[in-house]
Structure formats: C-alpha cells, structure tokens
C-alpha cells in the first residue's frame with residue numbers, strides 16, 4: 226500500500242461519498258419532519274364522527290398517553306391511556322403526547338448497530354467510509370491510529386438490548402392500531418389507511434426481529450456466530466430465523482423508518498381533510 230495514498234486520501238477512486246450523503250439527507254429529513262409532526266399535537270387521528278369503535282391513529286402518537294381535548298383531529302378521550310392532559314405537563318411543546326413516547330423508538334434506533342454505523346459515517350465522518358481518511362483531528366484506521374469513534378457513547382449504546390424489549394412491546398401496540406383501523410364507527414371495512422397502518426407493524430417487526438441483540442439473546446448469549454447449536458436446537462433454530470431477517474437489517478431499518486413517517490403523513494392529511502381516504506365505508 227502506497228503511503229502517499231494513505232495520507233492523501235486516495236485509497237479509493239469510486240464515489241464512496243454517495244452512501245454517507247444519502248444517509249445524511251435521509252436521516253436529516255426524517256428528524257426534521259418527525260420533530261415537526263411531534264410538535265403539532267393535533268391531526269393525528271381520523272374517524273368519521275368520532276363515535277363507536279375504530280379509526281386511524283398516527284404511529285407517532287401511539288400509545289396516546291394523555292389527550293388535550295381542545296385540539297382538532299384527536300382520538301376520543303377513552304383512547305387515552307391516562308385521560309385528559311394534566312396541568313403539570315402544560316410546558317410540553319404543543320401539549321403533544323408524541324413527546325411522551327418518543328424516547329422509546331428514538332433510543333432503539335439511535336443505538337441500533339446499523340444506524341450507529343450509518344450516522345457515525347454520515348454525521349461525524351469518523352470515518353465517512355471504509356479506507357477513507359476522516360476529517361482532521363478524528364483518528365482512523367487509515368492513518369494507523371486507533372479508531373475511537375464509538376468510545377464516547379459506548380456506555381450509552383449498551384442500552385440497546387433494553388430498548389429492544391420496549392420495541393417489541395411497540396410492535397404489539399401498533400398491531401392493535403392496525404386492527405382498529407379496519408373499523409369505523411364499529412363497522413368492519415377496509416381503507417387505504419388500514420392497509421398503510423397494517424404494513425407499518427409488519428415492517429417494524431422485520432426490523433426488530435432482525436436485531437443483532439435479539440439474535441445474540443435467542444442464540445443463547447454466545448459471542449460466536451454458530452455456537453447456538455451447542456445450547457439446544459430451539460435456540461439454534463431461533464438464531465437462524467433472526468439471522469434471515471438480520472441479513473436485510475439495513476433494508477428493514479430504512480423501510481420501517483420511511484413507512485412510519487409516511488403513515489403519519491397519510492393520517493395527518495386525511496384528518497385535516499386535505500385528502501379523502503378511499504375505503505369501503507363510503508365516507
């Protein structure tokens with residue numbers, strides 16, 4: 226390997242910067258939109274007449290802990306886990322229940338092994354890609370110095386397994402939301418929104434059940450790829466199933482992220498009356 230190439234960052238002549246650039250744009254767009262959407266605290270629910278069982282609930286607001294009944298486009302009060310918005314939470318921006326649950330998906334995705342790689346490369350340039358020298362002052366393998374990109378946050382990143390337990394609970398919650406989206410005023414039916422809200426927990430499930438932490442757990446807590454066989458057959462089979470999804474972890478990380486944002490946009494637009502939901506209730 227030519228030493229000059231290392232120092233002048235010429236080890237790669239391909240367009241290595243495209244991947245971190247796309248990740249940067251994708252994650253930034255999601256962060257900006259989701260922050261705006263969480264801030265609103267309104268138009269996150271749609272149901273004709275708000276009577277009876279069923280309706281569309283944005284996944285950004287599920288589960289809905291408290292409800293500010295003065296806002297438009299919100300679910301009936303019996304949909305709130307703990308009732309009306311309390312005075313002691315009046316300081317929260319937009320009196321939005323989205324803030325109260327944000328920590329769970331945020332901590333899960335932020336500590337995900339795939340996203341860690343993605344944002345360290347895209348945001349910190351530490352390093353931006355394999356065999357590329359990072360920005361000045363940040364150590365890299367290419368320079369021959371020890372890579373220290375993750376050490377600053379390493380303790381925090383270790384919460385990933387615990388965040389995963391909550392993510393699994395969220396799959397059940399969002400599945401229930403998908404179920405109720407097939408009802409309106411107590412009548413069974415299907416709408417475009419029902420399909421969108423059904424796909425949401427499926428994609429999230431493909432992402433969560435392909436988690437590296439889960440694979441380690443079901444495989445018997447071994448730090449080796451195939452040792453789960455020594456634990457027992459059930460453990461080994463579980464490990465193989467998680468591995469199938471794990472191979473496409475990056476794909477499902479992005480699909481589930483994009484879809485959850487899309488689901489919020491759809492429910493919001495229907496709730497605001499900007500678009501009409503095509504459905505069998507003929508509403």
Ligand code: FES
Pocket residue numbers: 333336337338339340385389432433435436437438439474
């Ligand atoms: S490693 Fe990505 S969700 Fe666990």
